[in-house]
Amino acid sequence: MSAGPPLTHLLGGLPAAVPFVAPDAIERQTGRALRLRLGANESLFGPSPRALEAMRAALGRIAYYGDPESAALRAEIARIHGISPAQIVIGSGIDDLLGLVVRAFLEPGMAAVTSLGGYPTFNFHVLGFGGQLERVPYRDDANDLQALAEAARRASARVVYLANPDNPSGTWHTGSIVRAFIDRLPPDALLLLDEAYVEFAPPGTAPDIDPSDPRVLRVRTFSKVHGLAGARIGYGIGAAETIAAFDKIRHHFGVNAVAQAGALASLGDRVHVEQVVAAVAEGRADLERLARSLGFATLPSATNFVAIDVGGQPRARALLTALQERGVFVRMPGAPPLDRCIRVTVGPLRDRAEFAQIFQELVSAFSG
Amino acid sequence: MSAGPPLTHLLGGLPAAVPFVAPDAIERQTGRALRLRLGANESLFGPSPRALEAMRAALGRIAYYGDPESAALRAEIARIHGISPAQIVIGSGIDDLLGLVVRAFLEPGMAAVTSLGGYPTFNFHVLGFGGQLERVPYRDDANDLQALAEAARRASARVVYLANPDNPSGTWHTGSIVRAFIDRLPPDALLLLDEAYVEFAPPGTAPDIDPSDPRVLRVRTFSKVHGLAGARIGYGIGAAETIAAFDKIRHHFGVNAVAQAGALASLGDRVHVEQVVAAVAEGRADLERLARSLGFATLPSATNFVAIDVGGQPRARALLTALQERGVFVRMPGAPPLDRCIRVTVGPLRDRAEFAQIFQELVSAFSG
Numbered sequence: 243m244s245a246g247p248p249l250t251h252l253l254g255g256l257p258a259a260v261p262f263v264a265p266d267a268i269e270r271q272t273g274r275a276l277r278l279r280l281g282a283n284e285s286l287f288g289p290s291p292r293a294l295e296a297m298r299a300a301l302g303r304i305a306y307y308g309d310p311e312s313a314a315l316r317a318e319i320a321r322i323h324g325i326s327p328a329q330i331v332i333g334s335g336i337d338d339l340l341g342l343v344v345r346a347f348l349e350p351g352m353a354a355v356t357s358l359g360g361y362p363t364f365n366f367h368v369l370g371f372g373g374q375l376e377r378v379p380y381r382d383d384a385n386d387l388q389a390l391a392e393a394a395r396r397a398s399a400r401v402v403y404l405a406n407p408d409n410p411s412g413t414w415h416t417g418s419i420v421r422a423f424i425d426r427l428p429p430d431a432l433l434l435l436d437e438a439y440v441e442f443a444p445p446g447t448a449p450d451i452d453p454s455d456p457r458v459l460r461v462r463t464f465s466k467v468h469g470l471a472g473a474r475i476g477y478g479i480g481a482a483e484t485i486a487a488f489d490k491i492r493h494h495f496g497v498n499a500v501a502q503a504g505a506l507a508s509l510g511d512r513v514h515v516e517q518v519v520a521a522v523a524e525g526r527a528d529l530e531r532l533a534r535s536l537g538f539a540t541l542p543s544a545t546n547f548v549a550i551d552v553g554g555q556p557r558a559r560a561l562l563t564a565l566q567e568r569g570v571f572v573r574m575p576g577a578p579p580l581d582r583c584i585r586v587t588v589g590p591l592r593d594r595a596e597f598a599q600i601f602q603e604l605v606s607a608f609s610g
Numbered sequence: 611m612s613a614g615p616p617l618t619h620l621l622g623g624l625p626a627a628v629p630f631v632a633p634d635a636i637e638r639q640t641g642r643a644l645r646l647r648l649g650a651n652e653s654l655f656g657p658s659p660r661a662l663e664a665m666r667a668a669l670g671r672i673a674y675y676g677d678p679e680s681a682a683l684r685a686e687i688a689r690i691h692g693i694s695p696a697q698i699v700i701g702s703g704i705d706d707l708l709g710l711v712v713r714a715f716l717e718p719g720m721a722a723v724t725s726l727g728g729y730p731t732f733n734f735h736v737l738g739f740g741g742q743l744e745r746v747p748y749r750d751d752a753n754d755l756q757a758l759a760e761a762a763r764r765a766s767a768r769v770v771y772l773a774n775p776d777n778p779s780g781t782w783h784t785g786s787i788v789r790a791f792i793d794r795l796p797p798d799a800l801l802l803l804d805e806a807y808v809e810f811a812p813p814g815t816a817p818d819i820d821p822s823d824p825r826v827l828r829v830r831t832f833s834k835v836h837g838l839a840g841a842r843i844g845y846g847i848g849a850a851e852t853i854a855a856f857d858k859i860r861h862h863f864g865v866n867a868v869a870q871a872g873a874l875a876s877l878g879d880r881v882h883v884e885q886v887v888a889a890v891a892e893g894r895a896d897l898e899r900l901a902r903s904l905g906f907a908t909l910p911s912a913t914n915f916v917a918i919d920v921g922g923q924p925r926a927r928a929l930l931t932a933l934q935e936r937g938v939f940v941r942m943p944g945a946p947p948l949d950r951c952i953r954v955t956v957g958p959l960r961d962r963a964e965f966a967q968i969f970q971e972l973v974s975a976f977s978g
Contacts, residue, residue, distance in 0.1 A: 246824025247768060247800040249855050250717045256858040264862075266677035279674065288673045297672070297868075301665050304872070305656050305837040306647065309634035334702060334842075334864045341861060349618045363862075370859040400615060432615040456614025469673040472867030474702075487617050490624040491738040493709060494632075494731075496702045498866040499840030500665075504672070 252350070252372045261337075261362040265571050277569030278589070278597055283409070283439075283547050285469035286589035287521055289504065290514035293470065296507035300500040308499030315506045319477055322509065325453040328482040334474040334496045336438055336463045341367040342488055343459055343478070344401060347432045348373040353397035357385050359410070359577030361436065364403045373401075380579060383541050383549075384413040391426040402427055405436040407443050410575040410585050412543030417449035424449075424457055435460040438476075441467040441515060442522055443544035456481040464501075466546060467518050468508045473501035522546045525588035532598050536605050541583065549575065549583040557608065558584050564604045570597065620718070620740045629705075629730040633939050645937030646957070646965055651777070651807075651915050653837035654957035655889055657872065658882035661838065664875035668868040676867030683874045687845055690877065693821040696850040702842040702864050704806055707829045709735040710856055711846070712769060715800045716741040721765035725753050727778070727945030729804065732771045741769075748947060751909050751917075752781040759794040770795055773804040775811050778943040778953045780911030785817035792817075792825055803828040806844075809835040809883060810890055811912035824849040832869075834914060835886050836876045841869035890914045893956035900966050904973050909951065917943070917951040925976065926952050932972045938965065 248254065265279055279286075312332040320327045333339040340363055348354055350372030356364055358377035368375050376397045378389045385408055394402050404423070407414035415423075424433055437460055440448050451458050463476035475497055478485075508514070529548040533540045541549040552558050555574075561584055562574045573585045586597065616622065633647055647654075680700040688695045701707040708731055716722055718740030724732055726745035736743050744765045746757045753776055762770050772791070775782035783791075792801055805828055808816050819826050831844035843865055846853075876882070897916040898908045909917040920926050923942075929952055930942045941953045954965065 246849065246851075247715055247798045249714055253714050253855055253859060258854065258858060260678075260857055260862055262678070262862070264675065264678045266681065267679060270681060282675055284675060285673050294669055294672075297669050298666060300840070301662055304662075304665070304840040305653050307632065307650055307652060307833070307839045308842070310628075310630070310632045311635060313634065313638060334861065334866075337863050338861055346617055346621050347615055430615050465675070471675045472668070472672040474676070474864060474866050481614065483614075486626065487621055489628055490626060491621060493702065493706055494628055494630070495705050496842060496864065498702075498842050498869055500868055501866055 289469035300503035657837035668871035
């Protein structure tokens with residue numbers, strides 16, 4: 243048989259790499275079910291009961307295509323943010339929206355700027371759409387905004403990615419600092435502001451941005467505080483012209499109808515969100531105490547995870563492996579300086595107790 | 611405020627168009643709920659009760675990300691087709707897979723071939739990824755395979771789209787004719803064979819294709835006979851090298867976890883699928899009798915819809931509008947010669963009776 247139709251030059255030149263090895267893949271590789279799933283920053287406090295009820299009801303209409311405009315959900319997001327539905331795009335998770343933004347703004351061959359060791363799926367899309375990646379090391383375990391702005395100017399970047407609060411470090415900048423950062427970017431660069439974890443952050447972390455400012459697209463998700471990771475739904479807020487441009491290329495029927503119903507109902511349950519935020523804050527303090535008791539520092543976190551500084555990449559890797567052998571899934575950030583840490587999702591009390599016991603045993607064994 | 615970051619040249623040059631006006635959008639435009647939803651070829655016979663049960667159960671794990679490799683579903687599809695999971699890609703509906711194939715194989719500036727008036731979402735992706743569209747008129751209300759092959763050779767096409775059975779006509783070619791067509795395509799063209807409706811077609815409609823043949827990618831969906839349109843899930847079968855290439859660019863976490871569970875369970879309920887196929891065949895005959903009784907011909911259909919030839923585009927458009935005013939959603943194919951028809955989804959007996967009454971009244975009024 244012939245070699246067949248050729249792939250595009252762009253695709254033919256890409257490395258064979260996926261952004262993440264998923265927990266399910268780890269289970270298949272090891273042949274063991276995970277006992278504690280603390281590596282994907284899912285909400286182990288679960289979704290709102292109202293979201294569950296709405297999703298069960300939505301299954302009754304699953305034979306129908308969902309609304310490709312997600313009109314009801316966009317109306318509610320617009321109401322909450324005091325903006326227009328025309329300033330909102332819905333996608334099948336932030337990952338989907340990252341791809342859309344890169345495709346819309348990053349001219350092939352041009353540069354995108356991000357932090358070295360930042361969210362891999364952004365990088366995946368930049369390479370996948372033919373862009374060049376400029377990566378800026380973290381500084382004091384936080385995104386180095388000055389260096390990011392300088393790199394953006396130097397490389398004439400078209401897209402700049404910033405997660406605030408940050409993943410995988412958990413650190414954050416205040417909203418006013420992020421605002422000042424926007425003004426230091428080149429005028430033809432779009433800031434892709436990933437606020438996946440913003441609900442867990444102190445007030446003032448989300449910058450006050452005019453939603454009609456074309457220089458920024460902010461993205462949020464129902465995968466974290468809302469506990470709907472499996473539903474695949476998130477949203478972006480940007481200038482109406484940007485959102486209209488997405489309509490020319492986006493996958494219009496890409497968002498599951500049950501997910502739309504669940505997201506809408508979850509927005510209506512502020513009490514649940516507040517309870518999760520409070521429980522996560524308590525659990526984060528708990529994990530920080532555990533780390534301290536074992537002689538480890540933790541990075542400041544405004545998220546639902548804690549990066550524990552275990553003193554170096556070799557020990558982080560060894561602990562990661564040892565934890566995995568005990569059925570505990572956590573992650574190690576992918577690049578220095580953060581790869582001296584393991585990143586642990588904050589779960590409920592029972593999960594934390596189980597993690598504490600296993601982690602203490604492993605650390606003792608390593609020290610012994 | 612400045613004009614902001616520029617869109618890519620490609621996106622900047624695209625028309626503001628969406629592939630479809632959705633039924634939900636029609637309801638918003640008219641301010642009325644649709645009484646009969648017969649324009650999107652959804653399965654009005656609903657999903658398998660087993661699929662519903664599996665989806666309800668999957669909601670219990672909705673806080674977890676789904677499996678980005680859809681391993682369980684791919685294993686079952688592989689078992690059914692006697693192929694390897696490495697020859698299967700899962701996407702959030704065929705629309706997602708069409709975009710993926712175009713992105714992977716259609717070098718910007720090069721040609722894709724399809725039928726004039728064929729599935730608009732394919733065209734949307736071709737333009738969205740910078741390709742050129744070559745459109746070949748239908749012949750005798752069917753895809754004109756000889757002209758498609760000639761156009762592909764003449765235009766040095768990289769992707770050729772064929773829906774078999776066809777949408778919006780409902781007509782089909784036998785599998786052996788499609789096989790012969792593959793051999794007449796240029797060697798560096800990929801055939802994108804859309805088999806969304808193949809379960810409704812006579813035996814022998816799905817061509818016997820070596821799954822490792824790199825010249826073909828066939829796509830199927832859970833939106834039609836399986837009744838899961840709102841779940842957004844479909845699959846593609848192709849050479850393992852093609853599927854592996856998709857992994858370099860696809861939206862890995864794009865498919866809802868509940869959809870994966872529902873699709874898997876639905877594959878296990880052959881009885882439901884057979885019942886739907888039988889009920890659709892009966893309903894199709896019913897619609898054909900209705901059309902005949904009103905003096906209209908119908909196009910042969912191997913799908914869950916019937917194209918009724920109402921005698922010309924003006925009358926088709928008038929009937930479409932009049933039906934919509936009565937709360938009945940159907941579609942009119944977008945180009946000659948099929949735009950002399952209205953396309954009506956086959957629903958259960960009660961829906962058919964309601965449609966028959968309204969349609970008869972309208973046709974009488976038009977003739978009177």
